Amino acid sequence: MDYVQQKADSRFEQKIDNNDYDASALIEVRAPVSLPYQTDWKEFERVSGEITINGMHYKYVERKLEGGEMIYKCIPDEGKARLLNARENFFKLVNDLQTQSPEKSGKQPAPSYKAFSFEYCEQLANWSLDALNELQAPFNQTFSSKTLSAHLLKAEQPPEIFA
Template identity: 40%
Template sequence: MKRAAAILLLIIFLFNWFGYRLLSDYMQHRADTQLESQLDQHQYNEASLIEIRVPLNMPYQNISSGFERYDGEIEYKGIHYKYVKRKVANGELVLLCLPNETRMKLQNAREEFFKLVNDLQNAQENNSSPASSIKNPITEYWQEENNWRLEALTAQQHRYTGYAIVIPPSPLITTPAQPPEC
């Protein structure tokens, strides 16, 4: 009975430690694959597409007349966008993007859950109070005394010894001479 209870508590502990993250990653991956399948089947609102233009500095560009389906994503100011279409025109890469709302909702839910589980909201609210419920006994009573004295270094007399550097005569001949005959 004790063994079963220990195993159950260990499973609960490991699920709290890793399981929620794995579960949220799985849900996010599933939502991403569903969104990609909707984009491949053209099941989206054309009016909600956002255009991003990136200048290209390439000498030989393949200029495309129409948009082509393209996969990718970008995050800008906390909003995740999924690439839908792209084309190259007038020296610019034109990307049509769709805001990925399900990914933003899942990430916000993950962050809120992480704050609740780790009690980060109460830590931020109680941040102004100097007393905390858990104190580290080592650093709480750690008293460090630094008895450094810089005056002793400046008062010390430094003696520098000069050494005569002897440079050997140069083996090069500085006067012009006739080159050897071959």
């Protein structure tokens, strides 16, 4: 699902870059900006990003600084909303999170988790690594004198603590 979402996002961004959208669908979002010595921008500039307002996803198209406010023009991203809805429905289906209405049956709905069972953990495997030790023995004996002499530690005075 992440791959499909990334592809859909890149296609939508490409449509925005090519000005292939309905300008009447743009909405304005204004955010106050408090910077010293700020100057107003003459025209809008292209910007990337997204925002979620009341559960609806919007992509930034352009922005402009004017009168102490940053003005973002955004376009609704219905494709993202559909993909996220499909993702949630798939998650519910896979994890059996279907809810039942209590009016239809007098029973309580099943919990939305599955109980962990230890039945597969009861058998302990007794592993023997004797064959591995035999394979490593000639290697360790061949190089042990050279490697031990290279890593001998000398007794030294520890460094003094500076206060």
